[in-house]
Amino acid sequence: MYNSRLVGVVAAAAHRTVCRSSLSSAAGVAGTAGLFCTRTDPERHGRPMHSCPAPDTQFMCYSLTHRALLRLQGEDSAAFLQGLVTNDMELLTGESRRGAIYTHMLSVQGRTLFDLILYRLKESEDGQFSVLVECDRTVTDSLQKHLKVYKIRRKVSILPCADLSPWAVLPLEGGEGREAAGPKLSAPDRVLLWEEDPRTVAMGWRLVAPTQLNPVELISESRQGDIEDYHRHRYTIGLPEGVQDLPPGVALPLESNLAYMRGISFTKGCYIGQELTARTHHTGVIRKRLMPVRLSAPIRDPEGLAIVTEAGKLAGKHRAGSGSLGLALIRLAHANEQLVLQAPGDATPTLQASVPEWWPKDGKLE
Template identity: 35%
Template sequence: MPVAISRQPFICLRRLPKTKRTYATSQTPLPPAPPTSGAAKLSTRRLISLHGPDAPKFLQGIITNNVKPDSRAGFFAAFLTAQGKVLHDVFIYPTLGSSFHEQTNKTEDAGFLVEVDGDQVPTLLKHLKRHKLRAKLQMRLVEQGELDIWATWKEAEKWTPFSGVAGEGSNVDDRGNLTLVDSRAMGMGQRILLPSTTKLDTLPAMEGIQDAGLDAYTIRRYLRGVPEGQQEIPRDDVLPMNSNFDIMGGIDFKKGCYVGQELTIRTHHTGVVRRRILPVTLFDAVAAPPEKMQYEASTSFATPERNTDIKIDGKRGKPGRWINGVGNIGLAMCRLELMTDLQVTGEPSTFSPEDRFVVKTGAEEDAQTLGVKAFVPDWMKSKIRAPKLQRRVE
């Protein structure tokens, strides 16, 4: 007798109830506004140590900023692909004269610490080893618990970058700790590398400064329009000018050859940067747009998912793309002549103050539409070049 085969009943997948995705709402408490003076331990960042006689020359050929062998001032820079797209945003700390150099390198050869997004350490190490060839230097990952990276800020003090001249502008404090002025935007403060056994408040310069947490540092970055790390500057995705490296002091346009220089220098001299990362604020779509950029810890709506398109209400086109945010503020990649009144070409601007920009949050069936407004901070306005007017030869 034939054996009866039991079959599962047919189920139409379209009839199944859809599982709702969860998003951050008012039920998740938002961090408070950052204090006027404070500090944050940057647990999302890691350090790679390079030292040896060829270390300055090696770095000079693969980063966007100028490495001066006789300078002890740290700086902001980027590693690029051969096609000129950003691989990693980094801070470079020359270590000569510091306690770290004396205890670990123990030579008079130049040394550097490269600060990078913690998740990108294996990728950056692979990139460095690929270009090392026969260069006389050693590299290693600084272990966790060896050095901590701190960001500090004081509203009353205006830290400015040092001159970088030999013997001046040293980034080593009187206790041998490495420091660096964060010159990406006004008010970003200072970075300090401390042994994990050292408490921040034991330093005389940091007396009275409390740990405000990583969220406070992130909110301060967003308010100033400063992107950082892989989530906000995806590798091999954008040109450095799109992420504001040119106006944040991350590129030296007068230095010699380095990986990715050709397209970078050509864009700087002849190209037009139409898209840049800007700080944006979210608001109720039916309300009037806010007049200024301000963080509100009482925000009750969800934050859009990363890479969600920003649209013009009632019109076609995609003037921007949401990147990341906290509460009602964040960063977005914006087309300048659509979302701001900046003029980046000699052609008439297409910006209209009457246009309303919107972004959707949540799943398709219960998506919420929020208004978006982009702001151009004063520090950006002063650094973005006006378009060159081409004169017609008669």
């Protein structure tokens, strides 16, 4: 998926990746310990960061209040979703029977509408397949309407799950990541789902449980973390999530690294928005990508501001972030240059893009 210019970006950025020192080299998982020590951080406008966890803490649990869950059930559920999502539902229903997959739903023009994690649920007593859909909470109603437009006479029921909550579990720096044994649940029967995050090992695990349950009760050597630290972790490693990072009807899936997040199949049958996406893939030309960036100084409301080279040539656009960390759509031809954010007023913060460690180095998925 890399074009020839990106090869140079990878080599140039290998020693310059943002917060590379905070990544866990043992497991290939971006560590989050650096986010939790008590100190004053200018990136958080003088507010103290999260206090240091207890010495025996190995995992941080984050309540994903910005995410919501829907349940699709019925004999036509898998076939129904197969025509709507970019990934292959056979990964959930076929021989591999994965517990979770990442995917997007696209508009007819091939732009992202919803970024989703699909979880396979146990079959009901009557053998019906059902799937849990995790989405951005702000688009829950839009997603239900979108599904109902294409449902027609399909035997599928679409139900909100207000009684369930999604959680993320991340290892601390210095702890073992997913390549070693993960955290153990003391009472696994109390949770509905416990799966590896399907996007990258750098995002740890996903857990779905009744709303009244806190997984800290079930995972030894864990504590609950601040959701802001979860988002800062995502921006550090360059992983988009939700409508701010992937604005509906605007973001293009391959520019948003959907293939790198294992969220698309190029061999499945037709689905809505496939034509443009498949054509882009087969031409092998992707001139822009969503990349992690670091500002020389945090500024207020950088979202949507233009990014230029020192010579004034347009190099991209800032998408979203937290403090000095963020995501930006960067032209790969300029990804290894010193860049400038065109901020209002006299502020002219510089900006540095980096290549995430979890990206495939040869530009292809394993």
